[in-house]
Amino acid sequence: MLEREEYVEQAYFFRALSERVVQNMPTQDLLASLREEVLSTTKLPLAIDFLAGELRLQGVLGPAMARLEHYFTPFQAFVVASSEDERKRFDFRIALEILHREAAYRAVGASPRGVFLFEFEALCRNRLGYDHGLEAVARDPIFDADWREWLATVRRQIGIVDFSELLYVRSQYYWQNKVRHGLDAAEPEKPILFDEKEGKIALAHRRKDPLWLFAALQRHLGYPIVPHAKPPDEDSRLLLPTLLKRVDRLETRLKLLDEEQKGGIDLTKFYGPPPEASDTP
16 A cells, blocks of 8 residues: 555546647647646656656556556556547546546545445446456555455356345444344454445345445445446537538548549539420421
């Protein structure tokens, strides 16, 4: 785990990079500018230097962040690498916003429960894949051996067992219900990972959309909200037909130029039908 000031500077770095990416400036120039802005007393300037060097050599940031596992978490590297994978269609700006909010949450004192729920919702909402995603989550130093064991169980059973059920059976509320009904008076077989409130919310959302569960946890317990892509606005929808018409016109012009190079344009196909003969003398 890093010091608080490291997470504060990481949050600023990811937020500023997300805001400036839309300016169509080279990422190398953005990294050089941000390096001068962050605190020199932290390790982030050294990490930015390494990222900039690897970006010039490889053209991507994900593998470079993975090599800095002592500074960036495996989940951070996984999110950036997913945004650089063309097959996943995951926006780089959304990835940076996810990292910004997670770093800001860690700066104010994150709990393992909150970090897991935030990262798991990011995997679920953006369809980043549970297998490699949960593997990266489990390697986060904030999770101890009990958490890593449960994350391995979630990785095997997700999609087979309802996620709300997986969360509920490892909560304090589940154990209290068993004791209340006299089903078990001994110690819990598995370590309790979630509090009573998480257990209640999970029980209320069994067999429901997991996104509703995440929204309820954010409303009642103040967990950070995962950013997601916004739907296109009305202006972009109105602009699409105009762009399609312009593309059709360009295709027509290209066909005419091609015919002209091959020997001339056949103008007969542009002629209208001949006028019909009039019946009046």
